Amino acid sequence: MKTETTIQGLTASLSPAKAARKIIGFVPTMGNLHEGHLNLVREARKLCDVVVVSIFVNPIQFGPNEDFDNYPRTLERDQQLLADVGCDIVFAPTVEQMYGNQPRLxxxxxxxxxxxLCxxxxxxxxxxxxxxxxKLFNMVQPNFAFFGQKDYQQLAVIRQFVRDLNIPLEVIGVPITRAADGLALSSRNGYLSPEHREIAPVIYQSLQTAAQQLTSGTALSDALNTIRATLTDAGFVVDYVEARSPELQKVDSFNQDVVLFVAAKIGKTRLIDNLQVKFTAS
Amino acid sequence: MKTETTIQGLTASLSPAKAARKIIGFVPTMGNLHEGHLNLVREARKLCDVVVVSIFVNPIQFGPNEDFDNYPRTLERDQQLLADVGCDIVFAPTVEQMYGNQPRLxxxxxxxxxxxLCxxxxxxxxxxxxxxxxKLFNMVQPNFAFFGQKDYQQLAVIRQFVRDLNIPLEVIGVPITRAADGLALSSRNGYLSPEHREIAPVIYQSLQTAAQQLTSGTALSDALNTIRATLTDAGFVVDYVEARSPELQKVDSFNQDVVLFVAAKIGKTRLIDNLQVKFTAS
Structure with a gap:
């Protein structure tokens, strides 16, 4: 496995694969990797000849009150994990390499x-x-790009602009990786106290309950209210509990496939999760 | 020369060239071609193995009061002209082919x-x-893309987003093609009455005079005022007369290379032109 820190180095490393018209898979990350990321790489490994993983904490997606500076940077550990799952090229550029010295307009x-939602x-x-x-797509020019369904809205946004701009690659959404107790894996889980970590799986449990309710005829608004009540009772501060179509359009009732979305805070940690519920006309 | 009207057809036509790693040159146009466009194709022909020209009147760059519907569509004539200068592939998609049926977000x-400026x-x-x-760049994936310096601001905008987004191609700006009397070639020149056509070269003459003034020490603001007065005296309604750096930043004086910009109406026809003036420290 090679690590490249410059665009030039990345291009040089990819050049033989491009010349041989190999299938290139790409997994963009911000590092601090967990099993969820590694499953993206395993999916890429299955479909592609060459797997590229980028590790870049992107300053322009952090808000002024969000903690860009303290976002965990764990490059050495990430490199070891990526080597173990068969990544070929790690691309870990600096902010200057990505954004240059001249202003981005x-x-x-x-x-x-x-x-x-978020x-x-x-x-x-x-x-x-x-x-x-x-930018990363243009640097790597992959055939396939892999994103987790955990950040469902992000995945939908990426699918949208890839389609709208005719970016020549296929976006693959990979199902959420969960802990044994159902908690969706996230870099943020590391911030949870042992006590809050024990409560956290209630999010997924409440989503599963709502899915069962919907398939057995409960109204969508009632199912969403049950999630809200369950989370509040467990000690969460609910940010949102919403249902959307798979393409993120608003839905009033369960008469098509829906995705249930939760964002809730426990202590200082904001967790998100989602669950798709298939509709079958009876 | 092939003409393709679908993205799929374009991709199929380009596929052998891509497989052979040929150098692809691309000239995007809105059709209604004149010698200025043909010179872009000739430049592409010099540098590239395969030359693609798109002809697409793009609805989303027309304002509500601009005349999208009546923009001249002259595909057959354009095809003949392109064949004569050695174009390999004409890409002439419909609006539906370019933008699809689902809303662009x-x-x-x-x-x-x-x-x-404009x-x-x-x-x-x-x-x-x-x-x-x-979108066109992502469909064609050229090595080089050719744009005229006549639409200088457009060229600067394209250079900027290509750099900011790391689009993997080189943008080539091609000097303005002029009529024998100096008038910059433009689709709009066809709208000029014979009388106005005779006056139109005053734009370029005034730019040349200003360039001479600048190199012989006249203040920038005075040179710009001279252009304005000349055009007004000749019967133009001046929209703007401005000086900018080659990257379109504002400049106060002639202490670096500048580009002089004019937009002015004669009758109902709005003409634009520009002239770069090199600075040499004396």
Whole structure:
């Protein structure tokens, strides 16, 4: 496994694979890797000849009150984990390598589907994601790019701009990796106290309960209210509990596939999760 | 020469060239071709193995009061002209082929350098250019893309987002093609009455005079005022006469290379032109 820190080095490392027209898989990350990330790499390994993982903590997707400076940087450990799952090239550029010295004047925005859910509290966040992911796509030029369904809204935003801009690659969404007790894996889980870690699986439990309710005929609004009540009773401060179509359009009732979304704080840690519920006309 | 009207057809036509790693040159146009466009194709022919020209009247770069519907469509004549200068592939998609049936939610904006000159009167115009050019770049994936310096601000905007987004190609700016009397070639020249056509070269003459004044020590503001007066005296209604750095930053005096910009109406026809003036420290 090679690690490249410059665009030039990355291009040189990819050049033989491109010349041989190998299938290139790409997994963009911000590092601090866990099993969820590693499963993205394992998926890429299955489908592709060459697997590239980027590790870049992207300043422009952090808000002014978000903690860019203290985001965990664990490159050596990440490199070891990536080597173990068969990554070929790690691309770990500096901020200067990514954004250069001259001011960036270009922005990419995706309307409508970024307005609510996590977008409501993070103005500009998805613009920052769209810009950095587009830049990385242009540097790596992969055939396939892999993203986790845990950040479902991010995945939907990326699918949208890839389609709207005809970016020549296929986006693969990979199902959420969960701990044995159901908690969705996240870098943020490390911030939980032992006590809060024990409560955290209630999020997934409440989503599963709601899914069962929906398939047995409970109204969508009632199912969402049950999630809210369950989380509040368990000690969470609910940020949002929402249902959307798989393409993130608003839905009023369970008459099509829906995705249930939760964002809730326990202590100081904000956790998100989601669950898709298939609709079968009876 | 092949003409392709679908993205799929374009991809199929380009596939052998890509497999053979040929150098691909791309000239995006809105059709209604004149010698200026043909010179772009000739430049591409010199540098590249395969030359692709797109002909697409892009609805999203027209404002609500601009005449998208009546923009001249002259595909057969354009095809003949392109065949004569050695174009390999014409890509002439429909609006539906380019934008599909589902709503486009993604926008690309370039700040600062789109605020004035032609941007001031055409809100959203350069966003529409950035989106369509990015889409076309992703469809063709050329090594080189050719744009005329006549639309200097457009060229600067394209250079900017290509750099900001790391789009893997080189943008080539091609000098303005002029009629024997100096008038910059433009689709719009066809709208001029014989009388106005006779006056139109005054734009370039006034730019040349200003360039001479600058190199012989006249203050920048005086040189710009001379252009304004000359054009007004000749019967133009001046939209703007401005000086900028080659990267479109504002300049106060002639102590670096500058580009002089003119937009002016004669009758109902708005003409633009520009001239770069090199600075040599004496």
């Amino acid at each position: 270009t922005n990419i925005s995706v309307n409508n589907i970024t307005d609510d 977008g409501a509290q993070r103005p500009g966040h998805f613009d920052g994601v769209a810009v950095v992911v587009t | 993604t926008n690309i904006s370039v700040n600062n350098i789109t605020d004035d 941007g001031a009167q055409r809100p959203g115009h350069f966003d529409g250019v950035a989106v369509v050019v990015t």
